[in-house]
Amino acid sequence: MAAAASSTEFEYLTGFNNHFATEALPGALPKGKNSPQNCPYGLYAEQLSGTAFTRPRATNRRTWLYRIRPSVCHSGPFLPYPHPTAALSESVPTPPSQLRWKPLPIPIVGEGVSEGEGIDFVRGLNKMASAGEPSMKAGVAFYIYTANEPMTRTALKNADGDFLIVPQSGELIVKTEMGSMHVPPGFICVVQRGIAFSVNFAEGTTAVRGYVCEVYDGHFEIPDLGPIGANGLANPRDFESPVAAYDADAEDPADNAFVVVHKFLGALYETQASHSPFNVVAWHGNYAPWRYNLDNFNVINSVSFDHPDPCIFTVVTVQTAEPGRAALDFVVFKERWSVATDTFRPPYFHTNCMTEFMGLITGRYDAKEEGFLPGGASLHSAGSAHGPDVDAFTKATTSDLTPDFISEGAIAFMFESCYLTHLSKFALDENLLDTSYTESAWGPFESNFDPTKP
Ligand SMILES: O=C(O)Cc1cc(O)ccc1O
Numbered sequence: 001m002a003a004a005a006s007s008t009e010f011e012y013l014t015g016f017n018n019h020f021a022t023e024a025l026p027g028a029l030p031k032g033k034n035s036p037q038n039c040p041y042g043l044y045a046e047q048l049s050g051t052a053f054t055r056p057r058a059t060n061r062r063t064w065l066y067r068i069r070p071s072v073c074h075s076g077p078f079l080p081y082p083h084p085t086a087a088l089s090e091s092v093p094t095p096p097s098q099l100r101w102k103p104l105p106i107p108i109v110g111e112g113v114s115e116g117e118g119i120d121f122v123r124g125l126n127k128m129a130s131a132g133e134p135s136m137k138a139g140v141a142f143y144i145y146t147a148n149e150p151m152t153r154t155a156l157k158n159a160d161g162d163f164l165i166v167p168q169s170g171e172l173i174v175k176t177e178m179g180s181m182h183v184p185p186g187f188i189c190v191v192q193r194g195i196a197f198s199v200n201f202a203e204g205t206t207a208v209r210g211y212v213c214e215v216y217d218g219h220f221e222i223p224d225l226g227p228i229g230a231n232g233l234a235n236p237r238d239f240e241s242p243v244a245a246y247d248a249d250a251e252d253p254a255d256n257a258f259v260v261v262h263k264f265l266g267a268l269y270e271t272q273a274s275h276s277p278f279n280v281v282a283w284h285g286n287y288a289p290w291r292y293n294l295d296n297f298n299v300i301n302s303v304s305f306d307h308p309d310p311c312i313f314t315v316v317t318v319q320t321a322e323p324g325r326a327a328l329d330f331v332v333f334k335e336r337w338s339v340a341t342d343t344f345r346p347p348y349f350h351t352n353c354m355t356e357f358m359g360l361i362t363g364r365y366d367a368k369e370e371g372f373l374p375g376g377a378s379l380h381s382a383g384s385a386h387g388p389d390v391d392a393f394t395k396a397t398t399s400d401l402t403p404d405f406i407s408e409g410a411i412a413f414m415f416e417s418c419y420l421t422h423l424s425k426f427a428l429d430e431n432l433l434d435t436s437y438t439e440s441a442w443g444p445f446e447s448n449f450d451p452t453k454p
């Protein structure tokens with residue numbers, strides 16, 4: 001497939017939830033006020049709210065955009081957007097089975113998508129599982145995307161939730177109204193609701209695969225550190241937001257045409273725009289997309305005994321109103337020293353009241369060294385017991401407990417949610433599922449119980 005290559009050289013503004021100010025033309029930001037009678041360069045002033053106007057200052061998010069045309073010129077009339085796998089996204093009766101998926105082919109060919117067809121990020125977004133309702137601002141959706149075409153003249157604007165994008169293969173250029181970000185595997189990015197964006201490819205990338213978590217609740221925050229102190233895990237200064245950049249109008253009106261896909265109440269709508277929605281010449285505010293390099297995550301773990309719960313690896317979280325109960329924790333399992341004495345070191349057997357959707361970006365995961373593959377996924381629903389597979393158990397109970405540098409170069413992750421998710425029809429496709437998962441992982445366990453040997 002032809003892929004328009006994009007440069008990866010972008011500037012960034014650093015710091016989590018900072019109040020940024022950035023202009024692509026000198027003096028484009030009005031001085032001292034948000035909404036002057038006339039804006040510099042003939043721009044239109046427009047506010048984008050990320051939270052209710054009345055939220056307390058600490059959690060209030062909004063950005064002022066100075067743009068060539070108001071956003072309303074790029075929206076409506078809205079017509080249903082024919083998504084190739086829409087029918088497969090529908091929720092189906094969901095068993096509590098522990099599930100594992102093989103790496104998804106790029107692109108996925110099947111119902112709705114024929115061999116050789118160009119598929120972009122929006123058309124290649126496949127819903128695996130979801131819970132809740134965008135209309136009530138509570139819930140999540142987990143997706144795997146595969147695409148072989150950039151969104152050169154298409155943008156997506158999501159009213160339902162924030163998108164956390166986790167590339168697994170292929171380097172993304174995520175172009176947003178606030179500017180562009182390079183997001184290769186090993187990085188994550190968040191594009192919050194209401195911000196139009198296109199997923200394009202970096203030079204050398206012709207096909208991509210990765211994971212997306214959409215959260216209908218609030219926005220991603222860095223977790224509080226409690227007794228850990230003022231530093232550690234994900235540090236605020238490592239979050240990078242784009243600088244302002246805009247598409248200038250081309251001379252030929254035909255070259256300016258854009259399709260804006262709008263996600264609203266779980267459905268996709270399209271609108272034909274005569275100009276690019278990426279027309280923000282300057283912006284200021286604290287509601288902006290960001291990227292984060294997972295290399296910067298400072299792993300903290302036990303240096304005495306026992307296996308801490310996986311929340312110790314939370315990079316960012318979306319909280320519900322109940323303290324400590326996450327709509328979504330994004331948790332990363334990466335290389336680290338494993339030193340705990342007299343301890344079963346891999347993830348323990350457990351039943352969680354939260355839902356655990358996992359993916360693997362690269363390398364191996366210590367609870368399942370075989371079978372859980374990069375580009376694949378697993379789902380352990382709330383209430384469904386799971387744990388290390390028999391090989392991991394045998395290795396962990398027989399090896400010497402010397403300090404061990406584990407999972408070298410590996411990055412696994414978990415979307416952990418307090419919501420119970422429904423599977424999509426797509427997720428139950430037998431060609432995508434690893435149908436031998438539960439039997440191969442846990443079937444061989446035998447009783448080692450001997451009442452004579454304490
Ligand atoms: O199930 C999993 O592999 C994820 C996980 C990891 C861990 O270290 C502890 C608990 C847990 O759910």
Ligand SMILES: [Fe+2]
Binds near residue numbers: 350
């Ligand atoms: Fe688990």
